[in-house]
Amino acid sequence: MASVAKLVGAQEVEFDARLADLKKPALEAATLPPEAYWSPELYQREIDAIFFKEWICVGRVEDVPNAGDFVTHEIATESLIIVRDHEDQICVHHNVCRHRGCQIVEGSGNTPAFKCPYHGWMYGLGGDLRGAPEFRHTENFDKKDYPLISAQVEIWEGFIMVNLDPEATPFAPRVSEMSRFGIERYGMSNHVTTHRWHFRLNCNWKEWMENSIEEYHIPWVHTETFQAVSPMKGWVEFPDITDQPWIVMVGQFPGFSYSDTGDPLFPVTPETADLAPEHSGMPIWVSYPSMGVLNSVDTTVYYVLLPDGPDHCHLRLGLAVAKESAEALARGDDPALQASHEEYVRNIDSFLAEDNKISEQQHRGMRSRHAKPGRFSKHEILAWKFDTWVAERAYS
Amino acid sequence: MVDVGTYVAPSMELIYESGVPDFRGHWDRMLPWVEVTHPRPGTGDWEAPYLRLTGRRTWPAALGRAGGEQLDPPLSNSGHVASGVVQDNARGRLAAMDAAGVERHLINAAPSVGAARGLASNMAAGVFGAYNRYAIHYCDADPVRLKVALQLHGLEPQWAAEEIRELSQEACVAAVSIALPVKIAPESSAFAPIWQALEETGLPLLHRASFSSPVWTPRYLLTYFMFAQVFERYPGLRIGFAESGVAWAPGAIEHLDRLIDAPGRVREYVDAGRIFAAVGPTDDAASVERAADELGPDALLWESYFPFVPLGCAEAPALRRAPELERHGDRFLARGS
Ligand code: FES
Ligand SMILES: [Fe+2]
Numbered sequence: 093m094a095s096v097a098k099l100v101g102a103q104e105v106e107f108d109a110r111l112a113d114l115k116k117p118a119l120e121a122a123t124l125p126p127e128a129y130w131s132p133e134l135y136q137r138e139i140d141a142i143f144f145k146e147w148i149c150v151g152r153v154e155d156v157p158n159a160g161d162f163v164t165h166e167i168a169t170e171s172l173i174i175v176r177d178h179e180d181q182i183c184v185h186h187n188v189c190r191h192r193g194c195q196i197v198e199g200s201g202n203t204p205a206f207k208c209p210y211h212g213w214m215y216g217l218g219g220d221l222r223g224a225p226e227f228r229h230t231e232n233f234d235k236k237d238y239p240l241i242s243a244q245v246e247i248w249e250g251f252i253m254v255n256l257d258p259e260a261t262p263f264a265p266r267v268s269e270m271s272r273f274g275i276e277r278y279g280m281s282n283h284v285t286t287h288r289w290h291f292r293l294n295c296n297w298k299e300w301m302e303n304s305i306e307e308y309h310i311p312w313v314h315t316e317t318f319q320a321v322s323p324m325k326g327w328v329e330f331p332d333i334t335d336q337p338w339i340v341m342v343g344q345f346p347g348f349s350y351s352d353t354g355d356p357l358f359p360v361t362p363e364t365a366d367l368a369p370e371h372s373g374m375p376i377w378v379s380y381p382s383m384g385v386l387n388s389v390d391t392t393v394y395y396v397l398l399p400d401g402p403d404h405c406h407l408r409l410g411l412a413v414a415k416e417s418a419e420a421l422a423r424g425d426d427p428a429l430q431a432s433h434e435e436y437v438r439n440i441d442s443f444l445a446e447d448n449k450i451s452e453q454q455h456r457g458m459r460s461r462h463a464k465p466g467r468f469s470k471h472e473i474l475a476w477k478f479d480t481w482v483a484e485r486a487y488s
Numbered sequence: 489m490v491d492v493g494t495y496v497a498p499s500m501e502l503i504y505e506s507g508v509p510d511f512r513g514h515w516d517r518m519l520p521w522v523e524v525t526h527p528r529p530g531t532g533d534w535e536a537p538y539l540r541l542t543g544r545r546t547w548p549a550a551l552g553r554a555g556g557e558q559l560d561p562p563l564s565n566s567g568h569v570a571s572g573v574v575q576d577n578a579r580g581r582l583a584a585m586d587a588a589g590v591e592r593h594l595i596n597a598a599p600s601v602g603a604a605r606g607l608a609s610n611m612a613a614g615v616f617g618a619y620n621r622y623a624i625h626y627c628d629a630d631p632v633r634l635k636v637a638l639q640l641h642g643l644e645p646q647w648a649a650e651e652i653r654e655l656s657q658e659a660c661v662a663a664v665s666i667a668l669p670v671k672i673a674p675e676s677s678a679f680a681p682i683w684q685a686l687e688e689t690g691l692p693l694l695h696r697a698s699f700s701s702p703v704w705t706p707r708y709l710l711t712y713f714m715f716a717q718v719f720e721r722y723p724g725l726r727i728g729f730a731e732s733g734v735a736w737a738p739g740a741i742e743h744l745d746r747l748i749d750a751p752g753r754v755r756e757y758v759d760a761g762r763i764f765a766a767v768g769p770t771d772d773a774a775s776v777e778r779a780a781d782e783l784g785p786d787a788l789l790w791e792s793y794f795p796f797v798p799l800g801c802a803e804a805p806a807l808r809r810a811p812e813l814e815r816h817g818d819r820f821l822a823r824g825s
Binding site: 178 | 499501502504505506507509512515519522524526536537538539625
């Protein structure tokens with residue numbers, strides 16, 4: 093493997109030429125060069141220029157409902173603690189002790205304070221150092237100077253967005269134009285996650301992302317699932333919004349849901365009734381680099397991809413329904429609702445399995461030394477737009 | 489003016505930090521007795537939520553939204569108490585003392601520390617040991633004006649005696665409080681090591697009502713001490729009664745002096761400066777006057793409950809200024825007097 097970085101180095105000129113082909117107009121452009129899907133060097137550039145600079149979704153507010161609830165997430169080498177503090181604020185801290193750098197917690201749980209397992213430094217939920225045993229004789233030491241390092245955090249429609257770049261500008265204004273498509277009408281901030289998925293996939297994160305924003309594959313990949321309800325022509329892409337760090341495509345299937353029949357089984361969010369016809373149906377919003385939201389009239393499905401080396405990524409998804417339904421499901425006293433929920437989960441399982449399988453299969457192909465850049469169809473304009481954005485940010 | 493009834497309420501985090509390593513290793517065992525406290529500004533409390541012990545199991549049920557009780561409101565005549573005075577702001581305390589014209593504070597543990605009595609006795613001793621070290625550290629800001637009453641566990645007498653010997657070497661340590669349990673009477677030989685350590689170090693015992701089991705009222709404890717001849721066996725032992733006011737004292741002493749084999753002996757101990765009672769914010773002027781008359785003003789101490797205050801202490805400012813109280817705190821706190 094030592095030769096990989098060198099290989100890319102030696103082919104720098106060719107890689108640049110290939111990027112120039114990508115940057116042509118979509119229907120004249122070549123796809124992203126295959127090495128972008130496996131080169132450790134290019135991967136590192138994506139991490140540095142994208143994942144450490146952009147707003148990344150690390151879950152939903154309902155992942156940490158009570159004070160002291162915490163979860164941990166990894167963005168490449170950065171482990172983060174996401175915690176609800178005693179003042180009901182959600183904080184994100186780097187999971188690194190300020191004493192001598194030990195990782196402080198793993199997994200998730202509930203705690204009144206974070207105690208480093210190495211020498212017992214104790215931090216409040218807000219990250220302030222509350223206890224440093226045996227440090228009274230250390231000169232010029234003030235606990236105030238050693239809080240956990242916090243990351244920027246913003247709550248948007250119930251999503252916890254984090255940015256590891258302290259200089260980053262706020263998230264909400266970046267996506268404010270999404271409201272043109274009525275995003276706030278889908279009731280997302282009132283939705284509560286009732287089912288979660290987590291996969292570690294054997295593919296590059298961009299392969300799965302591209303798959304999620306082109307409908308070209310639907311008739312071939314989703315033979316068992318979507319194909320029946322969503323012919324390719326039902327999708328409208330909005331490639332004209334090219335200056336935004338997000339994209340949207342809308343499946344023109346008003347009233348779509350994840351039930352067996354496609355009819356909603358959960359209460360329909362009333363505000364979706366007034367949507368303009370070209371915006372109503374099943375919008376898929378993608379906020380760069382790796383967060384997606386699939387709205388329907390009765391649910392929100394969302395996903396986040398986090399890279400784990402060039403050949404792997406973590407895919408996390410959630411199914412969320414209106415708070416009232418989520419509470420009823422939690423009580424478990426409505427068998428019909430329970431059955432509907434299981435039906436939704438089962439159907440999402442099925443189309444996910446199709447997408448995951450094909451993305452891993454694509455990655456095995458991309459790793460061939462004979463893989464070459466290809467071309468885009470008119471159904472893959474958003475994938476081209478996404479690839480161009482990645483190239484611009486990470487490789488230029 | 490010496491105020492023998494003032495408090496610090498270090499957070500669980502500060503107690504943890506000051507504990508011995510073994511004790512810190514038991515942190516997880518303590519969590520069920522820890523609650524999140526919502527601070528109340530202006531009372532000397534911190535401004536951000538923190539952890540403190542409670543006498544009951546709370547975790548994790550109490551977790552929910554930021555909860556916990558607030559501290560009692562500030563002393564009506566002391567105005568605003570600066571942030572953190574009750575935890576780690578010793579400088580703020582000194583400034584408040586200057587403003588109130590108080591020379592010295594004897595610092596006691598607030599009920600959130602005493603709540604450790606609900607834990608296993610070795611754990612409670614761990615909390616008290618950590619507290620004592622914390623309080624000494626707090627008083628480093630001015631060891632002449634800030635004095636520590638060590639907090640010790642009656643269920644761990646050997647440990648308590650060792651603590652007294654070790655920590656009495658700190659200049660700011662000026663008194664000892666023992667959490668007397670309900671099951672063992674103070675005349676039990678189990679306590680001999682503690683009384684012996686007090687005898688050797690010359691530190692007085694400050695009996696605080698809220699720190700011991702409620703059966704140990706001042707009258708009850710004094711009776712035990714007399715019948716068990718504790719004063720006789722430990723001729724240097726001195727005791728001050730706090731958190732009980734002074735109304736009980738004249739009658740109790742007179743009554744006890746009629747009961748015992750050597751009538752008038754209690755009175756002699758009072759006159760010899762071995763028995764004290766603290767005037768508190770809840771005493772009315774008449775009881776203070778009576779106590780001063782019957783016990784002699786030299787036997788009275790003053791306590792303000794700084795920075796806490798109970799309800800109905802309208803007369804507190806007037807009492808505090810009683811001139812006969814000015815001198816005695818120092819006599820009580822002076823070692824081996
Ligand atoms: S590395 Fe965390 S306490 Fe030492
Ligand atoms: Fe798909």
